Amino acid sequence: MSADTPQAYDDLLEAYRRVSNLESAVGVLSWDQQVTMPDGGAPARSRQLSTLSGLRHELLTDDEVADALDAAAEADLNDEQQAVVREIRREHERAAAVPRELIEQISAKSSEALEVWESAKAESDFSQFAPILEELVELRREYAAEIDPDRDPYAVLFEEYEPYLGLETAEEVLEQLREELVPLIDAVGDSDVTLPDPFADGTYSEQAQEELSREILTDLGYDWERGRLDTSSHPFTSGNQFDCRVTTRFLEDDPLSALTATIHEFGHAFYSLGLPQEEYGTPLGSSRNLSVHESQSRLWENHVGRSRPFWELIEEDVRGAFDGLEDVDGEAFYRAANRVYDDNLIRVDADELTYHMHIVVRFEIERDLVNGDLDVEDVPEVWNDKYEQYLGVRPENDAEGALQDIHWSHGNFGYFPTYTLGSVMAAQLYAAAEDDLGDLDEAIHEGEFEDLQTWLRENVHRHGARYTTDELVELATGESYTADYFLDYVTEKYSELYEL
Template sequence: MSAEAPQAYDDLLEAYRRVSNVESAVGVLSWDQQVTMPDGGAPARSRQLSTLSGLKHELLTDDGIADALETLDRSELNDEQRAVVREIRREHERAAAVPQALIEQISAKSSEALEVWESAKADADFSQFAPVLEELVELRREYAAAIDPDRDPYAVLFEDYEPYLGLETAEQVLERLRDELVPLIEAVGDSDVTQPDPFADGTYSEQAQEDLSREILTRIGYDWDRGRLDTSSHPFTSGNQFDCRVTTRFLEDDPLSALTATVHEFGHAFYNLGLPQEEYGTPLGSSRNLSVHESQSRLWENHVGRSRPFWESVADDVREAFEGVEDIDGETFYRAANRVYDDNLIRVDADELTYHMHIVVRFEIERDLINGDLDVEDVPEVWNDKYEQYLGLRPENDAEGALQDIHWSHGNFGYFPTYTLGSVMAAQLYAAAEDDLGDLDGSIRAGEFEDLQTWLRENVHHHGARYTTDDLVEVATGESYTADYFLEYVTEKYGDLYEL
């Protein structure tokens, strides 16, 4: 290594840690806006977030970072240092291409849009949200054009969330799942097997649901010294390896919704809390990207939280928490948690099979919005038509339809495919963990999650963003990224449940 490389590398890390600290502050303010901020606080919060977004952009595009990167081009670096330089360079170059004024404008408009979306959803009135959504679409088009005016703008936006697998891979995975899951869903629908619904006739207090959610979080290993559970209109996770918070929501007639959402968000938080603490503020202490993040949440939600041994493990807790289910056994809870709904319009409450059709709808709509092939005012009708086409359902109102998700109010176009990419990755990772650890079902049935936690820490979390997505999958599983494991998993699981 040359004599100047260590100093240039240290300078780069020092500058980038300031960027990361501002980003963390934005996360706390955004969490507060959705969880505890009074309704009247929106105008000030919009300005605060806009200023911090501008400051982050200013720090990321600073000449000091540019100079350090240029110096390190001529330096010998080890593998970890090269990975850090690769990640910071990518962020720096994308940020440098976008005017700071546009970054601040997007942040301010997104903060404003959140309040508008919440009101529009409450009123089930898309027309309230349409004007601000149209502005966000246009702003994101400008953002994509600033980065690369000659490329598909949606592909550019997608790379904010998944920079390495590529939009082509996402399209291939979504098309394969659409082609192979639809016949499976139809076969389930034609089956004579009906799964139980032990919660159908009851109502369940928010407090009882929250108490159970806290018990389950404790059981599966949430670190309360570095986290907290709150409620929000849309469940989410926010934080880092020192402070990572989850939210959920409670439906009085469907306690399974809160449980699955809570376990899903635990997966995100467990990933963040497992990142190396000594690397905080650097790419080695950052999550890889949203596809990997979603692999962690979907692994815990589905491969653990919807598994037969998990429900056998927590059956006593569920029986104690809710009246009316005192005589229900773990097998019945398991089957109830894995019912394939033929009438579920809501993505976050969807079963594992139909869930991906929800993603396909959103992907196709937001891609057409960004590419100029769909007008904002036409979104509700197109949304409803696609739900009818892919799921055989038609939303009765906008709250059940195009207003159900928070993502577009944040301007997060390109995010949705990562849910499916992550689900596919989760199955591959879980299969590798089973191969390495042996009887995972037995451990989960006994309420012991340490072996799985340690495997994920060692094979995914502690790498931070050292590897690209496909390289991380290969390092963790010994194979390239593939949808084979996911399709094998759901075919076997639902074939058993519905006697196919």
């Protein structure tokens, strides 16, 4: 304890670090379940995760934390310490409103649902998943009602992932993008320009894709001493500033899918690995929230990984990794990586424009599910109808429709809007970085990412959860959170690509 740090504050941190350590342990077990656990391990893992989640809830809501929060509120704290107390109090008060039994039920049911979802997706049969999804929806409704029975339950759940921008902001951004992107997507569809697809007729081994993914992660600066790459049914990142692991998936007919997914997950990992090590286990050593997390993954995936200079940088590596691409240059790869697929059914493979229509579909469906305006059994039909409405294409089966995402099997309702909020934030952050550093194209072309990485470390990562989302954006960019930069970015980029 520092001589000038109030005892009450140190007591609070000591108690909260135990909570954080349990959360990290849950994360490792969850990673293992999705990556290395044998198929038969699910029943035991469900109980393990349920017990740990219950213990974490018990520690977080313990009188020791409540007393330490009250004492810290009376202490003379600096701005950083006050932010820590704010974040712990918010988490404590939400947790204290929910019975431990309900937390354990949600954890156990989510662990069980993961296995059911994977089987249902493999067999393209939503009816297998529907009963347990209905249970998860009901459990999450109960959870929201325990926190605040008088509010929109979906708004309460949304705040699990983005506590400060608010559901109203998410709705406004999604509506703005729906209004402004649809005409742009239509214009692209009407364009006479056809972008190249050099990967269309080939097959690409998992080994070759993995070797290239590892090479690109190394080039981007992934710290292999604190991370690893594995495969999973749905790409994800898990960990903290000491141990942050990424996964991807490989499709033999579409190596772009693995490349973009791997770079996306690198963005998540780079953020987590950049959090202050000395603040591990406290809000100052934790990511701000999922909107900010998604801003980092989408920045690296799109503003770097889909840029012309990046594909010029890696073109030799790509040609060397795969047969049949000897005559393809960086410009063709760049254009291929940015083809607009308005007939694409899969969110994780979507281009930058249509991606957000995928989010709108999920947002509208899960909001109606949670609010009781949609029955689980009707999800596939409504899903397919909305895809036809927003993208002009209809899924032929459940695997490419309502079963394609893993999130609902985790009980994560309210998560999907953060993908769009993060994409919007990424464009604003990248524009601010270029204002400070100058045009980054040349640096990317030379494989020099240090200046951008340092800028992100200084303006985003080092702050942890000290600032609210809107405060962090304004501090980093000098402006309030806005979708204008994203819309300007995609309009300029795709107008040039498709000669609009």
